[in-house]
Every structure is written in C-alpha cells, then in structure tokens.
Amino acid sequence: MLRTAETIGRSVARGVGEAGFAGALFAESVFWTMFGRTRGQPVRLPAIFGQMMQVGIQALPIATVLAATIGMMLAIQSLYSLGLFGAESFAMAGIGLAVVREFAPLIIAILIAGRSGSALAARLSTMMINQEVDALRVIGISPVRFLVAPPLIALIVMVPCLTMWAIVVALTAAAFIVTPALGISLAAYASETIAVLSVNDLIHGLGKSVIFAALVAIISSVNGALAKGGAEGVGRMTTRAVVQSIAAIIVADMIFAFIATRG
Amino acid sequence: MDMLSLQTAPTRKSRANGQPAIRIEGLSAHYGERQVLHEIDLEIEPGEIMVIMGGSGSGKSTLLRQLVGLDLPSAGRIELLGLDITQARAAEMAKLRRRIGVAFQGGALFSSMTVLENLMLPLREHTKLALPTMEIMARMKLEVVGLAGFGDLMPSELSGGMLKRAAVARAIVMDPEMLFFDEPSAGLDPVVSSELDDLILLLRDAMNMTIVVVTHELESTFKIADRITVLDDGRILLVDDVEGVRGSDNARIRNLLSRRSEGAEIDAEAYLRRLTGDA
Numbered sequence: 001m002l003r004t005a006e007t008i009g010r011s012v013a014r015g016v017g018e019a020g021f022a023g024a025l026f027a028e029s030v031f032w033t034m035f036g037r038t039r040g041q042p043v044r045l046p047a048i049f050g051q052m053m054q055v056g057i058q059a060l061p062i063a064t065v066l067a068a069t070i071g072m073m074l075a076i077q078s079l080y081s082l083g084l085f086g087a088e089s090f091a092m093a094g095i096g097l098a099v100v101r102e103f104a105p106l107i108i109a110i111l112i113a114g115r116s117g118s119a120l121a122a123r124l125s126t127m128m129i130n131q132e133v134d135a136l137r138v139i140g141i142s143p144v145r146f147l148v149a150p151p152l153i154a155l156i157v158m159v160p161c162l163t164m165w166a167i168v169v170a171l172t173a174a175a176f177i178v179t180p181a182l183g184i185s186l187a188a189y190a191s192e193t194i195a196v197l198s199v200n201d202l203i204h205g206l207g208k209s210v211i212f213a214a215l216v217a218i219i220s221s222v223n224g225a226l227a228k229g230g231a232e233g234v235g236r237m238t239t240r241a242v243v244q245s246i247a248a249i250i251v252a253d254m255i256f257a258f259i260a261t262r263g
Numbered sequence: 264m265d266m267l268s269l270q271t272a273p274t275r276k277s278r279a280n281g282q283p284a285i286r287i288e289g290l291s292a293h294y295g296e297r298q299v300l301h302e303i304d305l306e307i308e309p310g311e312i313m314v315i316m317g318g319s320g321s322g323k324s325t326l327l328r329q330l331v332g333l334d335l336p337s338a339g340r341i342e343l344l345g346l347d348i349t350q351a352r353a354a355e356m357a358k359l360r361r362r363i364g365v366a367f368q369g370g371a372l373f374s375s376m377t378v379l380e381n382l383m384l385p386l387r388e389h390t391k392l393a394l395p396t397m398e399i400m401a402r403m404k405l406e407v408v409g410l411a412g413f414g415d416l417m418p419s420e421l422s423g424g425m426l427k428r429a430a431v432a433r434a435i436v437m438d439p440e441m442l443f444f445d446e447p448s449a450g451l452d453p454v455v456s457s458e459l460d461d462l463i464l465l466l467r468d469a470m471n472m473t474i475v476v477v478t479h480e481l482e483s484t485f486k487i488a489d490r491i492t493v494l495d496d497g498r499i500l501l502v503d504d505v506e507g508v509r510g511s512d513n514a515r516i517r518n519l520l521s522r523r524s525e526g527a528e529i530d531a532e533a534y535l536r537r538l539t540g541d542a
Contacts, residue, residue, distance in 0.1 A: 040357075041388070126374070135371040135433075138331050139385045140360030
C-alpha cells in the first residue's frame with residue numbers, strides 16, 4: 001500500500017516536473033524567437049524553412065490520402081445514419097461542420113505527432129546521448145534556440161496550412177460520394193456546404209491546429225531532452241513522445257471544444 | 264603523510280597577468296544526494312597542460328563538466344580566465360565560451376552536418392565573416408589536425424581517431440585560449456593515441472593554449488602532462504609534475520600507476536547494504 005502510494009507520488013512529481021520543463025522550453029523558444037536577434041543569436045530562417053519542408057511539404061501526400069479517406073468515410077456514414085431518419089439532405093451540413101471543426105485538425109495533428117513529433121524526439125534523443133547538445137552549449141549556442149525553436153515555429157506555421165489543405169481535400173472527396181447519392185450537382189454541393197460553414201468554424205478548426213502543433217513540438221522536445229541510455233533510450237523516448245502527443249491532442253481537443261461551445 | 268593532503272609542485276609557466284588560467288576553490292558537486300566532488304582546490308597556469316587522472320568514478324569527468332560550465336557546482340567557485348563561472352551572467356558566459364574549446368570523448372560532432380559544416384558552425388554563430396573566409400579557416404584547422412581533404416565527409420564516415428581529430432579541429436576553430444579534452448585516447452589503438460598526444464603537444468606549443476586533459480591513460484598522461492592532478496573518490500590526492508607522480512609513495516597512487524586494486528578500503532557494512540538494496 002505504502003509502496004503504491006510512493007509510486008503514484010513519484011509519478012505525479014515527475015509529471016509536474018516535466019510539465020514545468022515543457023513550459024520553460026516553450027517560454028525559452030518564444031524568447032529566442034522574439035529577442036534572439038538582439039542577443040546575437042537569431043533563430044535562423046534556413047533552419048525554419050528546412051523544418052517547414054519536412055513537417056509540411058513532405059507530409060502533403062500522406063495528408064492528402066488521409067483527408068480524402070476521412071472525407072469519404074464521413075460522407076458514407078452520414079448518408080447511412082441520416083438516411084435512417086430520411087434526413088440525407090442534412091449530410092452536407094454534418095460533413096462540413098465535422099470536417100472543419102473536428103476531423104481535419106485532429107487527423108492532421110495525429111499525423112504530425114506520428115511523423116514529425118517522433119522524428120524530432122528521436123533527433124533530440126540521439127543528440128543528447130551523443131553529447132551533441134553538450135557540444136552546442138560549450139560552443140555557446142543555446143540548444144533551445146538551435147534545436148527547439150525552429151521546429152516549433154515550423155509546426156505552428158505548417159500544421160494550420162496542412163489542416164486547411166485537409167479541409168479542402170476531405171470536402172472534395174466527400175462530394176464524390178454525396179453528389180451521386182443525393183442526385184445534386186457539384187456546384188450545388190459546394191454552395192450548400194459553404195452556406196453552412198461560417199468564419200468562426202474555420203477559426204475554431206485552425207485555432208485548434210495551432211495549439212496541437214505547439215503541443216507536438218514541445219512534448220516531443222521534452223521527451224528528446226530527457227533521453228538516457230543509448231539506442232534503447234532513443235526508442236523509448238520516441239514512443240513516449242508520440243503516445244503523449246496524441247493523448248495531449250485528444251484531451252486538448254475536448255477542452256477546446258468545451259470552451260469554444262460555451263460562448 | 265596524510266593520504267588526502269594536497270601536494271603541489273612549483274609551476275613552470277609564468278602568469279601573464281598574475282592570474283592563473285583556471286582557479287578552483289572549495290568546489291563540491293553532488294548527483295542527487297551523492298557527493299562526487301569534495302572541496303576541490305586547484306590552480307592551472309596559463310600555457311600548461313594539466314592532466315586530471317583517476318580511476319573510474321573518481322569524479323574527473325564531473326570535474327570537467329563543472330569546468331566547462333555544463334553543470335553548476337553545489338558549492339565553491341571556478342574562475343576561468345578571470346571570470347567566476349558559478350556567478351557569471353549569461354552574456355559573460357557567452358563571451359567566455361568563445362575563448363574556450365572542448366573536445367568530447369565521442370567527438371560529439373553534429374551527425375547531420377559534414378565535418379566542414381561542423382567546424383564552420385561556431386564561426387557562423389559567433390562571427391560575421393564571409394562564408395568563403397569561414398571555409399578557409401575551417402580547412403586550415405582540418406590541416407592542423409591532419410584531416411585535410413576530409414571536410415566533405417559526414418561524421419559517420421570517419422574512423423574513431425579521425426572523429427577525435429575532427430572534434431579537436433572544431434574545438435580550436437575559434438582560436439581559443441583554453442582547451443579541454445575528455446578522454447582523448449579512449450577507444451583508440453596505441454599508434455593513433457600517440458598521434459593524438461603529439462597533436463595536443465603541438466597545440467600547446469604552437470598556439471600557447473592552456474590545456475586540461477581528463478584521462479585514465481597512463482602512457483598518454485606521462486607523455487603530455489606538464490602537471491598531473493590525481494583524483495580519487497572526488498578528492499585530490501596529489502598535484503605534481505610527471506616525476507613527482509611517478510615517485511609518489513601514496514598507496515592509492517601506486518595502485519593506480521601499477522593498475523592494481525589493492526589497498527582500496529572496503530566498507531563491509533556498506534557493501535552488504537548495497538547488496539540488500541538498503542543503501
């Protein structure tokens with residue numbers, strides 16, 4: 001009993017410590033982004049663009065496939081479930097709102113957690129274990145400025161862009177299921193969907209994606225920075241980063257949805 | 264003579280400004296609740312090669328991490344080139360870091376960059392030199408360490424000895440006044456190890472650097488050291504020149520030199536506590 005309490009206590013203490021570390025990493029990244037130039041240590045644009053290519057442009061093919069699949073799946077399910085009540089004509093509203101407010105941001109965030117979060121955690125873990133991070137420090141380069149700020153900025157810029165792309169792809173893919181099923185034209189589908197959606201829905205979806213991006217970047221960086229113990233440690237922290245990122249995305253999504261629908 | 268008493272040999276180098284290059288006073292360090300360094304006092308003169316030697320767990324690597332500012336001590340002060348790094352502000356540390364170089368045990372070259380890019384990184388971050396100038400400076404340092412022509416290779420394409428040389432080249436690319444080596448000979452065959460010793464001597468003689476080497480390799484130590492600090496269990500046993508250390512009658516030092524473990528005090532109760540997990 002005492003040992004269980006001790007284990008729980010240690011886990012809570014470790015969790016609080018890691019949360020504090022995550023907050024510090026985020027604050028330091030923001031600091032270097034804003035004041036790095038005046039301190040003679042700017043966050044380098046080539047590093048940011050390099051990361052943007054990796055996390056954004058190179059993710060386009062898989063993001064397109066996932067978004068199209070989700071769009072078609074939603075269309076099929078909506079037509080089936082609404083059809084039970086003879087309400088198929090509401091499918092467009094349901095699909096539009098679900099894709100923009102929920103599915104596109106969520107699926108892109110989960111994709112980014114698995115693809116870019118794992119890569120970031122593995123890179124930082126390896127650098128920690130090989131003393132490359134120590135080398136940066138003794139050279140006089142802030143590891144946060146050099147290793148964490150570029151992917152953080154790249155993710156915050158590219159994840160909303162990918163989400164916007166996913167919205168367009170998912171709604172277009174859904175059209176290929178909905179239009180023949182309801183016997184309407186593509187133009188009618190587009191106009192109906194646009195009429196249902198508001199700017200607020202778009203802000204809701206894209207705003208969430210910014211939060212998800214920051215969560216993936218910081219959680220992956222924290223796990224990478226805490227790596228110990230060779231190749232096994234790299235694998236362990238990479239897995240941990242992905243699992244924690246996805247869990248954090250889902251919890252944040254729920255909190256965001258709760259807060260955003262209260263007002 | 265008390266085994267833990269500090270013996271010092273007269274230093275051979277003159278102090279340019281009356282100050283030692285490194286002054287350590289009352290330095291203690293802990294890992295959690297375990298104390299790994301016990302009130303270390305040491306001075307290292309400008310232009311000398313000080314070898315810090317000791318067995319595994321003696322605290323020499325911890326001392327090196329404290330000296331280069333990677334870890335903060337739990338007590339005491341460390342002055343590097345006149346700056347107390349335990350109290351220094353970030354801006355002061357940033358300036359100091361341009362005046363020191365560190366060659367890590369495994370090289371710690373950035374694996375995503377070529378050797379040349381590794382060398383150019385400190386120049387890119389700390390100077391406003393034109394790119395071709397940086398490249399020339401980096402290639403000059405590769406020449407110094409005998410790696411001319413290897414700049415375009417990735418670190419993974421280098422042998423162990425070449426990795427260490429490349430790490431030295433990166434450490435000296437900013438022409439530092441002080442150079443730190445962590446186990447430079449570890450994992451190298453005797454010939455490559457000897458070449459690296461020659462390189463350390465060359466750097467001291469040609470560039471008049473103050474060099475601190477942490478190692479447990481006796482042959483290297485006796486070849487390169489101006490003075491030797493012998494650490495044992497986080498305490499300084501002896502600070503002396505090569506002859507002084509060789510001639511020491513301290514039992515722990517004799518064991519270290521003859522690579523024997525006899526004489527180590529065994530605390531039977533502590534041993535039992537460790538075995539039963541009650542430590």
